[in-house]
Amino acid sequence: MRRMISSAALMLALTIAGCDKNEEPKVPANPETPGTPTAPADRPIIFTTAIAATRSPQLEADGSGTFTAGDTFTLYAHDGNGASAALDYTIGATALYWREIAFAQEGERINLAACYPKQTLDKGAFDFTVTQSPDGDLLLVTGKEAAVGSEQPVELTFRHAMHRLTVQVEIEDESVDAASVEILCSAHASGRFDLATGTCSLHDSKETFSVTKPEGNILLYPQPTDRVSLEVHAGEATKQWTLSELAPKQDELESGKELTVKLTVRDGKILFAGMTIEGWGNQGTVDGEIIL
Template identity: 50%
Template sequence: MKRIAICGAAALTALFAAACSSKSNEPTPAGERVITFKTDIGAFTRAPQLDADGSGSFTPGDSFTLLAGSGSASRTLEYTLGTTTLRWSDLDFAAEGATVDFAACYPTRTLDGGRFDFTVRQDASGDLLMASARGVKVGSELPVALHFRHAMHRLVVKYTVEDASVDASTIETSCTARNSCTVDLAANSLECGSTEESFSARGGQVTLLLVPQAADGVALDIRAGSLSKQCTLSQLDACPAMLEGGKELTVNLTIRDGAILFDGLTIEGWGSQGTIEDEISL
């Protein structure tokens, strides 16, 4: 009898283990799967961990606005890195087998119909970052890639001083340009506004953030000692007609022989640095 009881107990144990193993191998229902994001940020961002060249990356505790949509339905939420978890079931409009479009911006903004107004500033938080990921299959467990790009344009003015009467640190650069726009986050686009503002900075090299706009509406007024120069960017050889978001225009000027002379320009992207993977937070 004792031998039979032992064999019976062993059989029950085997059956229980098989049942648990079968249960653990069952796929997670689509609605309960966690949505994760892989983000990277272009250089010169307003982000913690900011390097000398302006590159950076998100860190736990950073927040940005996330818009998730499918068809005419959408949901807006604030994403805080490393806090809680978003599952597909939290997007009640996301039917299994369908796809969802994601869009995001940093810093956080209040959306009205997926849109918001933005005014550029020349300070640490003056930049606007945007990202989008379209056609993500509902229930997918792959990280959703959000590549944050700069929505603003970066203008750099560099001076080479070959005139002993001019101190580079006292050169004043004033730039007059349109300063606002309306952003359509769902469409990942922006429309330049009509208001203008003059931004000023001193030194042998200045950097300004501009709303993307036509170059013929951007004017420079330069004062270097007794010398001065006024022009629009479109008057400079090889300047693009449009100043695009996520790009950097560098204007080189040389001061010599009692004049401020144009010495060429370059246009390039800002590049990308920093990645992080994390679960979406609510």
């Protein structure tokens, strides 16, 4: 997926092909009185959708990309008085007008949130289980305000809800075959997201994810590092530890960021070669080599 921003006008006949984020949206004239502006409630809500280091059917290596026609996300509108509305919005197909958000009054501002893939909401919240499949990632927009009746596009920038753990094992031992490398990661894999507050809570259960090659990415819920264990097998060598043991200054795996753990197999031992957090957002650096 190329890093770009696509614009989606929420009108039945409009597609997103060739749209530009800076293109001035056209407000349709009132059909009953040609030449006069359309009433605010009858104006389409125009979105531009951007993906900041995020997931879509087409994705760059750094996690950035764009949505394409046919992608569907869940849009959640709410105000400070408990009123809310939720709907599934399909890029290039859904038409949404301000009048369809019943509680929204012209001149007021409302809050918008969104998630991809689409979810079934319960008062703005939903349960989600992360997997290592294409649908295991979750994209969120929270805390976005919009002026009711505005003709200006509402820009939705989706961000990763999960953390990406990358483990790299460099083999410097001729007696160890790369095919023997196995990486096991045990962590909380499910929780509940609240789109209204932009927060999530972890469920108690854990799951173990496996990577059977010297380098791999593992999607994880944001969680304390002392709840995440990593076990590496390489030939006859084996080592298990928690992430908090490796990086005592890192208390949490943060949403939308990437932690890279670098290991070296040498002389029958697995050596810890350092950890860096980069790509999705810089959380810090832990350097050094530790013989495990």
